[in-house]
Every structure is written in C-alpha cells, then in structure tokens.
Amino acid sequence: MRRRLGWGFWLALGWIALVLAGAAAADLLPLPRYDETLAGPPQSGPGPDHPFGTDGLGRDVLSRVVYGARVSLGVGVGAVVLGLLIGAPLGVLAGYRRRATDAVIMGFNDVALAFPALVFALAVVAFAGASLVNVLIVLGVLGVPAWVRLVRGATMVFSEREFVAAARVLGARDRTVLWREIVPNVSLPVASYAFIGMAVAIVAEGSLAFLGLSVQAPTPTWGGLINEGRPLMENAPHVVLVPSVVMFLTVLAFNLLGDRLRALTDVRQSGLEPVRRRRADRLPAQPHHVEEGVLLQVADLRTHFTTVRGTVRAVDGVSFTLERGRTLAIVGESGSGKSMLIRSILGLAPDAGTLRGGSVYLDGQDLTELDGEQLRRILGTRLAAVFQDPMTALNPVRTIGAQVMEPLTVHLGMKRGAARARAAELLASVGIPEPARALRRYPHQLSGGMRQRVTIAMALSCGPDVLFADEPTTALDVTVQDQVLRLIRRQREERHMAVVLVSHDLSVVAEWADEVIVMYAGKVVERGPAATLFERTRMPYTEALLRAVPKLTDPAHHPLRLLPGRPPDLAAPPSGCAFHPRCPYARERCTQEEPPLFQAEVPDHLYACWYPVGTGAGVVETSGISGTAEALKAAETTGADETTDAIEGADSRGR
Amino acid sequence: MAGSGNAHLRPSGEVVLRVEDLVVEFPAGGGRSVHAVSGVSFDVARGETLGIVGESGCGKSTTARALMQLPPPLGGSVRLDGVELTTLRGEALRRTRRRLQMVFQDPISSLNPRRRVRDIVAEGPRVWGAGADRVDEMLTAVGLDPATAATRRPHEFSGGQCQRVSIARALVLEPEVVICDEPVSALDVSVQAQILALLEELKERYRLTLVFIAHDLAVVKNVSDRILVMYLGKVCELAPGDALVERPAHPYTRALLASIPRGGLGLPPADRLISGEPPSPVTPPSGCRFRTRCPAATPLCAAEEPVMRPIGADHWVACHHPHGGEGNGAGGLDGAAG
Numbered sequence: 001m002r003r004r005l006g007w008g009f010w011l012a013l014g015w016i017a018l019v020l021a022g023a024a025a026a027d028l029l030p031l032p033r034y035d036e037t038l039a040g041p042p043q044s045g046p047g048p049d050h051p052f053g054t055d056g057l058g059r060d061v062l063s064r065v066v067y068g069a070r071v072s073l074g075v076g077v078g079a080v081v082l083g084l085l086i087g088a089p090l091g092v093l094a095g096y097r098r099r100a101t102d103a104v105i106m107g108f109n110d111v112a113l114a115f116p117a118l119v120f121a122l123a124v125v126a127f128a129g130a131s132l133v134n135v136l137i138v139l140g141v142l143g144v145p146a147w148v149r150l151v152r153g154a155t156m157v158f159s160e161r162e163f164v165a166a167a168r169v170l171g172a173r174d175r176t177v178l179w180r181e182i183v184p185n186v187s188l189p190v191a192s193y194a195f196i197g198m199a200v201a202i203v204a205e206g207s208l209a210f211l212g213l214s215v216q217a218p219t220p221t222w223g224g225l226i227n228e229g230r231p232l233m234e235n236a237p238h239v240v241l242v243p244s245v246v247m248f249l250t251v252l253a254f255n256l257l258g259d260r261l262r263a264l265t266d267v268r269q270s271g272l273e274p275v276r277r278r279r280a281d282r283l284p285a286q287p288h289h290v291e292e293g294v295l296l297q298v299a300d301l302r303t304h305f306t307t308v309r310g311t312v313r314a315v316d317g318v319s320f321t322l323e324r325g326r327t328l329a330i331v332g333e334s335g336s337g338k339s340m341l342i343r344s345i346l347g348l349a350p351d352a353g354t355l356r357g358g359s360v361y362l363d364g365q366d367l368t369e370l371d372g373e374q375l376r377r378i379l380g381t382r383l384a385a386v387f388q389d390p391m392t393a394l395n396p397v398r399t400i401g402a403q404v405m406e407p408l409t410v411h412l413g414m415k416r417g418a419a420r421a422r423a424a425e426l427l428a429s430v431g432i433p434e435p436a437r438a439l440r441r442y443p444h445q446l447s448g449g450m451r452q453r454v455t456i457a458m459a460l461s462c463g464p465d466v467l468f469a470d471e472p473t474t475a476l477d478v479t480v481q482d483q484v485l486r487l488i489r490r491q492r493e494e495r496h497m498a499v500v501l502v503s504h505d506l507s508v509v510a511e512w513a514d515e516v517i518v519m520y521a522g523k524v525v526e527r528g529p530a531a532t533l534f535e536r537t538r539m540p541y542t543e544a545l546l547r548a549v550p551k552l553t554d555p556a557h558h559p560l561r562l563l564p565g566r567p568p569d570l571a572a573p574p575s576g577c578a579f580h581p582r583c584p585y586a587r588e589r590c591t592q593e594e595p596p597l598f599q600a601e602v603p604d605h606l607y608a609c610w611y612p613v614g615t616g617a618g619v620v621e622t623s624g625i626s627g628t629a630e631a632l633k634a635a636e637t638t639g640a641d642e643t644t645d646a647i648e649g650a651d652s653r654g655r
Numbered sequence: 656m657a658g659s660g661n662a663h664l665r666p667s668g669e670v671v672l673r674v675e676d677l678v679v680e681f682p683a684g685g686g687r688s689v690h691a692v693s694g695v696s697f698d699v700a701r702g703e704t705l706g707i708v709g710e711s712g713c714g715k716s717t718t719a720r721a722l723m724q725l726p727p728p729l730g731g732s733v734r735l736d737g738v739e740l741t742t743l744r745g746e747a748l749r750r751t752r753r754r755l756q757m758v759f760q761d762p763i764s765s766l767n768p769r770r771r772v773r774d775i776v777a778e779g780p781r782v783w784g785a786g787a788d789r790v791d792e793m794l795t796a797v798g799l800d801p802a803t804a805a806t807r808r809p810h811e812f813s814g815g816q817c818q819r820v821s822i823a824r825a826l827v828l829e830p831e832v833v834i835c836d837e838p839v840s841a842l843d844v845s846v847q848a849q850i851l852a853l854l855e856e857l858k859e860r861y862r863l864t865l866v867f868i869a870h871d872l873a874v875v876k877n878v879s880d881r882i883l884v885m886y887l888g889k890v891c892e893l894a895p896g897d898a899l900v901e902r903p904a905h906p907y908t909r910a911l912l913a914s915i916p917r918g919g920l921g922l923p924p925a926d927r928l929i930s931g932e933p934p935s936p937v938t939p940p941s942g943c944r945f946r947t948r949c950p951a952a953t954p955l956c957a958a959e960e961p962v963m964r965p966i967g968a969d970h971w972v973a974c975h976h977p978h979g980g981e982g983n984g985a986g987g988l989d990g991a992a993g
C-alpha cells in the first residue's frame with residue numbers, strides 16, 4: 001500500500017523546487033543583475049522595488065540570493081554527485097567482493113579520512129584558484145571516503161541476504177547479481193543519505209565562502225553574502241538575514257527529504273500500526289460474575305486498536321479462570337491474538353490508539369482498576385513472565401548476577417549479599433551448573449537454553465502466583481525444549497503456582513497443559529481440559545489444526561489434511577464465524593451469525609461452532625465439500641456417532 | 656556420533672548426488688576453527704527424498720551450502736551425476752548451477768524486495784537465455800496467479816506465498832536435485848502443511864530428487880524416503896523414516912525422539928537419554944562427538960570414532976553401542992546385506 005509522506009515532505013520538496021527553479025531561470029526573471037550597483041539606495045530595507053532590500057553598494061539582495069543559489073546548490077548537488085560517482089562503485093566493490101579487495105579499498109579510504117579537510121581545501125584553492133569547479137571538486141572528493149563507507153555497509157547487509165545467494169544458485173554472474181539484486185536495494189538508502197549529504201555540502205560551501213575560500217566576488221554565493229553583510233549587521237540586518245534564512249530553509253528541506261526517504265526504507269508499514277492517538281480508552285463493560293476463591297479470572301477481556309485500516313480486535317471478549325497448580329495453554333496461529341492476550345492480562349499492551357475492556361482478577365482484586373505504580377508492584381512479584389527470545393529479555397551489557405539480583409533487591413528489599421546468595425540458589429534450582437560462576441557471566445556467554453533458564457529464574461525470583469510463558473521454547477532446539485518445559489512443570493509443582501503457556505505447537509500443548517484455549521481471530525473458539533479437547537474436538541478449526549501437523553507415527557509420504565487459506569485479516573474479519581471461509585463444514589448460518597460458546601457434554605469444555613464436529617450436527621448434508629473427504633465419506637456410510645469415533649480414533653492414533 | 660565412514664553409500668550407478676567425507680570449517684579467530692561439518696557422507700538416488708535432521712549447530716544448513724558450493728567445502732567430494740563439483744571454479748561451476756537448486760528457510764529474506772514476483776521467478780531463464788514460457792506454468796503449479804505475480808512485490812504476499820515463489824524460482828530451471836533448507840520452519844502449521852503437500856505434488860509431477868533439511872523430525876519423516884540424523888558436524892544414523900522412528904539405534908536419535916512432545920513411543924523420558932550442553936564445535940570431543948552427553952558412553956567412545964555400519968535393512972548407525980544392536984535381538988546384521 002502507498003505510504004504517507006506527510007505534508008512536511010511536500011513542503012520541503014516545494015521549497016527546493018522553488019530555489020532550483022529560481023537559480024536555473026535567474027537570467028529570465030525580472031530582477032536587476034546581481035552585480036548592478038546602485039540599483040537602489042544602498043542599505044535600504046525591504047520595499048516594493050527591492051523585496052529584500054539592497055546591500056551596501058545598492059545591489060538588489062533578492063537578485064544576489066537567487067544568483068547565489070547557483071553556486072550554493074550547484075556545489076551542494078554537484079559535490080554529492082561527484083562523491084557518489086567515485087565512492088559508490090568502490091563501496092559496492094568492497095562490500096560485495098570482501099577479502100583483499102575490501103582491505104585495499106578500505107585501507108586507502110581510512111588514510112583519506114585521516115587527511116585534514118580544511119588543509120586540503122586551502123591547498124587546492126591556493127594553487128588552482130577558487131573557481132566554482134574547483135570548489136565543487138574539493139567538496140566532492142572530500143566526501144568520497146564517507147560515501148565508500150556508507151555504500152559498502154549497505155552492500156554488505158544486502159549481499160548476506162538469501163536472495164543474493166538464490167541469484168548465485170540460479171547461475172547469475174557477479175555482474176548480474178550486483179546490478180539486479182544489490183544496486184536496486186542499496187540505491188534507496190543511498191539516495192536518502194544523498195539529500196542529507198547535499199545539505200552538508202551546502203553548509204560546507206557556505207563555510208568556505210565565509211572564509212573567502214569559495215568562488216570569489218563579484219559572483220555571489222550564500223556564504224559570501226553572509227560574510228559581506230556582516231559589517232552592516234547593525235544598520236541593515238536584512239543583508240545578512242535574507243541569505244541566512246534562505247540557506248537555513250534549504251538545508252532544513254534537504255535534511256527533511258533525506259530523513260523521510262530513509263524512514264521509507266526502514267519501515268515496511270502494513271497499515272495495522274495503531275494510529276497516534278490519546279491514551280487508551282475503555283470499552284463499555286459487560287456485566288460478569290466475579291468468581292470466589294479463584295486465583296486468576298479473566299472476564300470478557302478486550303483489546304482493540306484503532307488503525308489506519310480500521311479497528312483491529314486483537315483480543316475480543318476472552319474469559320477464563322485458572323487455579324493454582326494448573327497449566328493453561330493458549331494455542332493459535334500467528335495473528336490469533338494469543339500473545340496480545342498475555343500482554344493485555346499483564347497490562348503490557350501498548351497505550352496509543354488502544355481500546356480496552358473487561359477485567360482481570362487476581363484473588364478477587366481487579367488489576368485493570370489499578371494505576372501504573374500499583375500494577376508494577378504486582379508484576380514481577382505475583383505475576384511473572386517469560387518470553388520467546390531470551391536474548392532480548394536479557395540486557396547484554398550486564399552480568400547474569402546483576403540481572404537476577406535486581407528483582408530481589410528492588411521488590412523484596414534484600415541486601416546485596418543476601419540477594420547474591422539467593423540468586424545463586426535460583427540459578428541452581430533451574431538447573432544451571434556452577435551457579436556462582438554463572439552469576440559473573442554475560443548473556444552472550446551462555447547457550448540459548450541456559451539463557452532461557454536464567455529468564456525463568458528471574459521470573460521465579462519473587463515467588464509469583466502465576467507464571468506467564470509466551471512461546472518460551474519456540475527459539476530452542478527440541479531437546480532443550482523438553483528440558484525447559486520439564487523445568488517449568490517442576491517449578492509449578494514445587495511452588496504451587498499456576499502457569500499460562502502460550503504456544504503455536506499443538507503437541508507441546510497436548511503434552512504439557514491441563515487446560516487449553518484455542519484462539520482464532522482474537523476470540524476463544526474452543527476451551528476445555530487438554531485430554532478432552534484433543535480427543536473429543538468440537539471446533540472444526542481445532543480439528544483442522546490437529547490434522548495439519550505431521551505425526552511421527554504416520555507413514556512416510558502420508559498425505560496431510562489441508563487447512564486451506566490463512567488466518568483472517570484482523571482489520572476486516574469475515575462476517576459471522578471468523579473461521580467460515582476456511583471451514584469445510586460451513587453453511588449459510590456460519591456466514592451470518594457469530595456462534596457463542598456452547599457447553600459440550602464434558603464439564604468445562606466449550607466450543608464456538610454452530611455445527612460442531614463429532615456430534616453429528618456438522619456432518620449432515622456436507623457431501624461434495626472437499627478437504628475432509630475421508631471423514632465425510634465415513635459420515636455418509638455410518639451413523640453420526642460412529643463418525644465421531646472414527647474421527648477421534650484417527651486423531652488419537654495420530655498422536 | 657559421530658561418525659564417519661562410507662559403508663552406507665550405494666553403488667554410484669543408482670545415485671544422482673553423492674557426497675563423500677564433506678568437511679567445512681570456519682575461522683574462529685586465534686588460529687582456531689569451527690568444525691562445522693567433519694567428514695559427512697551420504698547419497699541420494701534419483702527420485703528419492705533424503706531428509707537431514709538435527710539440532711542447531713549440527714551442520715545441516717552448512718552441508719546444504721557446501722553442496723551448492725556456496726562456498727565450496729574445505730574437503731571431500733560432491734558428485735552430481737558423477738561430475739565432481741568441488742574442483743570446479745568460475746564459469747565451469749556456474750554452468751552446473753541450474754542442475755542443483757535450493758529453497759531457503761526465510762521466505763521474506765530469500766526474495767528481493769525491490770523486484771516483482773514474476774521477475775524473480777523469471778530470473779533463472781533470463782540468466783540462461785531461455786524463454787520465459789515456463790514461468791507462468793511454474794507460478795500456476797505452485798498455486799499462484801501469474802497475473803497477480805506480474806505486478807506485485809514480495810511484501811504484498813504472505814510468508815507461505817513467498818515460499819511458493821521460492822519454490823517456483825528453484826523449479827523453473829528444471830533442476831535434477833533441489834535442496835530445501837528448513838523450507839517450512841518459519842510458517843504457521845496450516846501453511847506448513849500446504850507447502851509440504853505442494854512439495855510432494857511437485858516432486859511427483861516433475862520427478863524431482865530432494866534433499867529436505869529440517870529440525871522437526873515429524874516434518875522430515877512426512878516427506879522423506881530416508882532420513883540422515885546429524886549431530887555436531889557428524890552423521891549418527893541413516894534409515895528409512897519408519898525404521899528410524901520405530902527402531903532408533905543411535906543414542907542421540909533416541910534422545911531426539913524422546914524430546915518430541917507426544918513423540919516418545921515408549922522411550923524413557925528425554926532427560927535420561929541426553930544430558931548437559933552441546934560441546935563447542937571449536938574443540939569437539941575426541942572419538943564419538945556425542946559421548947559427552949550419552950548415557951551409554953564407554954572409554955572406547957572417547958578413544959575411537961565409530962564408523963557407519965549396518966544394523967538392519969538399509970539402516971545404518973555410527974555408534975559403538977547402538978540400541979538394539981549386538982545381541983539385543985532387534986535389527987541385527989542379517990538384514991544389512993540389502
């Protein structure tokens with residue numbers, strides 16, 4: 001989609017276009033010549049004949065600024081173009097070839113960088129004279145080392161990308177790889193820096209002119225005009241002010257253009273970013289019953305974002321309760337809202353453009369009513385969290401010890417010595433060998449599995465009641481995953497706490513959770529005890545997910561049951577049941593009415609489906625729908641109850 | 656694990672890709688080196704899918720790059736239809752490229768963001784001066800609409816669709832062997848199933864030979880005829896998928912299976928089959944590289960590196976003390992002749 005450039009960009013572009021046009025068409029404009037003395041009374045202020053007044057010799061200031069733009073812009077643009085012409089090929093070569101080529105080019109480059117720029121400028125001007133061309137060459141050549149570095153860096157980034165490897169695998173020659181794969185990618189960031197470089201060159205030319213080292217009088221340049229106006233500052237300040245302001249605006253405009261272009265290359269916006277808006281608003285509350293004696297109750301929790309493309313219902317009316325000693329798993333594909341649900345419970349969802357609703361009760365206390373300070377006291381002590389990537393959760397420049405001790409000293413008020421001893425105990429309890437030594441190490445010195453153990457130790461440090469683990473093993477190897485999940489379960493039992501485990505992996509959930517919530521498009525679509533949910537699945541989405549996962553017990557080349565399509569666009573979810581476009585059992589009603597959560601025959605097993613699988617309701621009149629042909633064939637040839645068994649049998653065999 | 660040895664290689668007439676004693680090392684600073692791949696051998700018969708499975712650091716992706724000669728390996732041999740690739744350089748190497756193609760892990764990073772999807776797929780034929788007539792056919796074959804692909808850039812597609820583009824790009828040159836390096840690891844389960852099914856379908860239709868690399872054993876088993884298990888730059892076990900899952904012989908294979916949730920199949924808990932942390936590939940253990948974490952390790956394992964030997968029909972293991980081997984009844988050497 002098209003990205004907004006903002007009015008500042010267009011204003012800046014307009015100004016530069018105006019100055020460029022003025023400089024190019026200066027001879028055609030109805031202006032006095034820049035060197036025509038006594039075109040008006042000397043040192044007169046702005047007036048109808050001379051909009052920007054006249055200087056000490058009675059020359060028209062507007063005319064001198066417009067003609068001065070020729071030198072200033074010419075040098076600004078020319079120096080950058082010259083610098084890039086020399087620097088870019090060298091940078092691309094150094095960044096792509098690496099090794100010896102890189103070493104030689106960068107060696108020369110570093111020497112060139114060390115050369116004093118002003119001395120070089122003085123020398124050239126002294127020997128060759130201060131003509132426009134010479135100044136342009138001086139500034140252009142001085143810029144080369146910076147361009148080499150910039151282009152080399154960008155080239156190196158892109159030449160490590162897999163699409164470059166892919167092009168070489170296709171048999172493309174280096175020349176082709178450079179032209180088609182690397183240069184187009186490097187050119188946009190370089191173009192953005194080129195604008196900033198032009199601003200720098202204009203300022204540099206101004207400084208040289210101010211020192212009298214640029215193009216000599218009577219040819220006007222902006223720096224020269226400022227210099228000439230300096231003695232008149234008290235009587236005729238406009239002589240200095242006008243070129244100063246014009247130069248300031250031009251430099252600002254170039255910087256703004258460069259900045260905006262660079263932002264374009266940095267971010268790939270999807271249109272789903274929350275709009276910049278006041279703080280979070282509350283959605284109207286739904287009446288709900290507060291359960292007695294329950295550790296954690298989430299009631300009708302909603303988190304909506306206002307975005308450019310509309311309201312995104314990331315979490316939309318989620319309710320559940322959780323007791324001590326239990327593990328609740330939240331499972332779903334990317335974009336199902338499972339991670340945002342955790343963040344919403346913990347009060348960590350972003351503020352800007354957010355609409356919130358519902359309540360989170362911890363031992364009957366509503367956390368959504370608390371202010372920031374009160375909530376902070378609960379986070380880390382009673383509620384703790386472990387996230388997917390342990391490397392981003394740990395500060396790379398602080399030791400493990402400092403980080404594990406921090407919650408102990410901050411929340412529990414321990415003295416340093418006691419905190420250190422406790423930290424070592426904690427590390428030992430999560431299975432880190434030689435804990436005293438580990439305390440002195442930095443995160444990068446540990447393996448991924450060990451880092452995740454450290455974040456778990458930190459989360460456990462204040463004895464939380466609920467541990468939230470958001471994809472805690474997704475970044476880890478399967479043998480390490482087993483160790484980490486085993487550790488979390490052991491800690492849950494020892495500390496008698498509850499665990500909320502977020503995962504995309506159904507087999508992890510089936511193995512490690514007591515209760516399961518399946519999310520789709522921000523909503524709970526099925527919920528129940530793990531064994532029941534996987535063996536007596538009711539929601540077609542859960543069924544489809546289970547069947548899409550290859551199983552170890554299936555023979556090789558066993559055809560997978562496909563779940564067509566992909567998760568819905570949350571800014572424009574389908575009408576009715578959000579799953580209906582992908583559902584093999586969907587009928588008219590599913591496209592119009594959103595199903596509520598129905599109670600299945602097993603207590604606490606809920607599902608949101610008009611025609612649930614395994615009950616007979618979903619398998620009538622569905623012949624001819626592809627995707628679940630096997631089950632449907634079974635449904636046609638047998639009674640509905642046997643179908644249930646057939647489907648479930650297939651699944652439990654599958655696991 | 657270990658091991659080395661070439662006993663498991665088949666006569667060269669049957670195989671299209673034959674890799675012997677592959678060695679890849681990277682400089683690690685201070686004159687030391689990372690032993691990423693140390694003497695790996697395997698072969699792939701025409702029309703077969705070889706799965707390579709292992710955890711991070713086992714060298715499976717490095718092996719893929721070495722097969723592609725990106726860069727050429729430090730040692731060993733890679734033969735494609737009998738042609739040695741490791742000694743080819745420059746133009747001669749480039750000419751063999753189209754016969755060996757690759758699908759990468761990251762569907763986003765493996766497509767040039769500034770090019771249109773159709774141009775990305777058409778790049779291969781363009782490089783080789785062939786017409787673009789196969790491009791639309793390939794796009795359709797991977798389930799994309801050529802008209803949409805002609806105007807859109809990769810970021811307008813989902814991860815699964817980008818992976819379809821990658822597959823089309825690899826197949827458009829009609830390669831003999833396609834190496835898939837973790838092609839579904841970055842995808843949601845529903846999309847993963849779609850891509851796996853697509854690979855199976857295309858393999859059938861274009862009679863492809865595949866090397867399928869992944870860390871997920873269930874995924875590898877679903878698409879592979881034979882599976883090679885790797886650990887720390889060495890091969891552990893090679894067997895057809897069913898045999899590997901039902902009768903894992905190498906202690907590491909057993910630990911890997913037991914670690915998979917719901918994958919244990921009667922194995923003891925994983926924490927009794929594997930202990931500790933993977934050793935550094937800069938200073939790998941002597942002998943069998945798995946011995947430092949293996950419950951069955953003996954002094955022999957430190958002294959002598961095990962080599963691949965038969966333990967069942969087309970079932971090979973590099974271990975001094977394989978499970979079910981030597982008098983334990985199961986397997987045995989009888990079936991090994993075939």
